Amino acid sequence: xxxxxxxxxxxxxxxxxxxxxxxxxxxxxxxxxxxxxxxxxxxxxxxxxxxxxxxxxxxxxxxxxxxxxxxxxxxxxxxxxxxxxxxxxxxxxxxxxxxxxxxxxxxxxxxxxxxxxxxxxxxxxxxxxxxxxxxxxxxxxxxxxxxxxxxxxxxxxxxxxxxxxxxxxxxxxxxxxxxxxxxxxxxxxxxxxxxxxxxxxxxxxxxxxxxxxxxxxxxxxxxxxxx
Numbered sequence: 001x002x003x004x005x006x007x008x009x010x011x012x013x014x015x016x017x018x019x020x021x022x023x024x025x026x027x028x029x030x031x032x033x034x035x036x037x038x039x040x041x042x043x044x045x046x047x048x049x050x051x052x053x054x055x056x057x058x059x060x061x062x063x064x065x066x067x068x069x070x071x072x073x074x075x076x077x078x079x080x081x082x083x084x085x086x087x088x089x090x091x092x093x094x095x096x097x098x099x100x101x102x103x104x105x106x107x108x109x110x111x112x113x114x115x116x117x118x119x120x121x122x123x124x125x126x127x128x129x130x131x132x133x134x135x136x137x138x139x140x141x142x143x144x145x146x147x148x149x150x151x152x153x154x155x156x157x158x159x160x161x162x163x164x165x166x167x168x169x170x171x172x173x174x175x176x177x178x179x180x181x182x183x184x185x186x187x188x189x190x191x192x193x194x195x196x197x198x199x200x201x202x203x204x205x206x207x208x209x210x211x212x213x214x215x216x217x218x219x220x221x222x223x224x225x226x227x
Contacts, residue, residue, distance in 0.1 A: 006098035007105070010090075014106040024165035028074040032118045035066050040125040043069060056129040060187050063122055064143070064180060067115055074114065076168065077106045078149030078152055079159035096225035100156060100217050107148035113143045139186045142206055146179045149210050153217040160224045175213065182206050 018024060039062060092097055119140055130136045150172060158168040182202050189199050 003098055003101075006094045007101045008182070010094060010102035011087050011105055012096055014102060015109075016220070018106075021162050024074050024077060026115070028070050028114055029117065031073055032066060032070050032114065033121055035069075036122050037120075048181070050210075052175075054128075056191050057188070059126055059129055060191055061184060063119070064184055064187070067118060067140075067143060068147065068176070068180065070114060070118065071111055071144075071151055074110060074156050075148060075151035075180065076158075078103050078107060078122065078155045091225070095217055095221040100221040101154070104149055104152045104214065104217065105158070108145050111144040111148045112141060115140050130191045132196075133188045135196055135199075136187055136190040139183060139190055142186070142203070143179075145184045146183070146206060146210055147176075149213045149217070150175050150179065153213055153220075156221055156224060158218070175209070179209060182209075 116137075120138070154168050154172045154175075157171060182205060184204075186199050186202050189196075
């Protein structure tokens with residue numbers, strides 16, 4: 001089979017396994033709901049907080065913090081849950097490029113679904129101050145793609161280093177910080193209802209980071225896979 005067919009078959013396998021067990025989806029969804037509820041209970045003690053001037057900024061930053069840690073919980077297990085026997089089987093039937101691409105696409109789909117559900121749940125508990133809701137949703141979609149590409153690559157590297165969680169944190173830090181800053185800036189403009197043209201450069205930068213990360217994954221993963 002060619003690269004496209006291998007990627008599609010592996011992607012179907014990932015979706016089928018998740019549909020049967022719902023391990024990652026249910027676990028991360030529980031984390032999101034519980035975190036939002038705890039934050040709601042904490043902020044609800046201050047009745048004037050919702051009407052304060054700093055509320056939109058805190059609302060935005062808190063949402064991205066929740067999504068960031070949800071991404072870590074969901075995507076970090078991409079390669080951790082694969083047994084040695086299954087990895088050996090993949091090695092015999094598929095190429096490394098198809099494996100890493102299927103993981104990236106699957107994590108993008110998973111994080112997109114979880115991010116949309118998280119935004120809905122978050123908006124139910126907290127008053128949504130966003131002016132341009134459509135543009136905010138587009139920003140959330142870009143964030144899901146960015147987190148998926150970055151953490152999938154880092155998870156693959158960490159899995160070949162004894163699943164070292166510390167290594168994953170160190171490697172992801174230089175990449176994820178610029179992504180977070182760009183997402184917060186984009187989403188803040190959507191909340192303020194500013195002209196969408198002001199965000200064009202940031203969107204291009206964010207897409208460029210994703211292209212670089214995916215290209216780096218395709219270059220490095222065959223060497224990791226060969227080990």
